[in-house]
Amino acid sequence: MRAGETVRFVIDGTKGAKQSIPLPHPEIFAAVHPGQELLIDDGRVRLRVTEPRDGEIVAQVEVGGLSDHKGVNVPGAMLDLSPLTKKDRADLAFGIDLGVDWVALSFVQKPSDLIEARSLSARPQV
Numbered sequence: 001m002r003a004g005e006t007v008r009f010v011i012d013g014t015k016g017a018k019q020s021i022p023l024p025h026p027e028i029f030a031a032v033h034p035g036q037e038l039l040i041d042d043g044r045v046r047l048r049v050t051e052p053r054d055g056e057i058v059a060q061v062e063v064g065g066l067s068d069h070k071g072v073n074v075p076g077a078m079l080d081l082s083p084l085t086k087k088d089r090a091d092l093a094f095g096i097d098l099g100v101d102w103v104a105l106s107f108v109q110k111p112s113d114l115i116e117a118r119s120l121s122a123r124p125q126v
Contacts, residue, residue, distance in 0.1 A: 001045065002064040009057040023057070023072060031077035032057055040072050041065075082116060083107040092120055 001007060009023040023029075029052070032038070036049040038059055045065055051058035083105055084092070092103060105117050 001061050003061050005061045005064065006050070007047065007059055007061060009059065011055045025072065025079075025081075027079040027081045028072060028074055028077075029055065029057060031074055031079050036077060037075055038072060039075060078109055083109070083113045084117060084120070089120060092117070096121055 007021060009021050011023065011026060011029055032049050032052045034049055034051065036052075038047040038049060038057075039045070040047070044063070045061070046063040047059040047061050049057055049059050095103065103117065103121055105113065108114060
């Protein structure tokens with residue numbers, strides 16, 4: 001993926017190619033708009049959405065370079081998902097059982113994200 005190239009992200013598919021990269025996150029497809037910035041691999045790769053479509057996103061590469069299985073960030077977009085994955089929930093329960101004093105939460109977008117984490121971390125009163 002080089003600067004100036006046009007790439008296409010698709011919501012389905014198991015194998016990617018330069019022309020068709022699977023991105024299995026419907027919440028990203030729902031949130032992007034023309035001109036939206038996409039950051040991959042902690043911002044090392046930068047793209048700009050040119051054409052969001054149903055089930056695909058066409059984007060122009062601004063800063064290139066890419067390898068498999070990197071995270072995608074959508075700055076300024078509100079994604080409709082919980083910041084807590086199934087594994088996060090299990091880890092939180094394990095930590096609460098051990099009596100942890102503090103828990104950090106990444107990717108907080110809205111107050112309900114904190115409310116959800118607090119409700120899951122409430123210790124039963126004995």
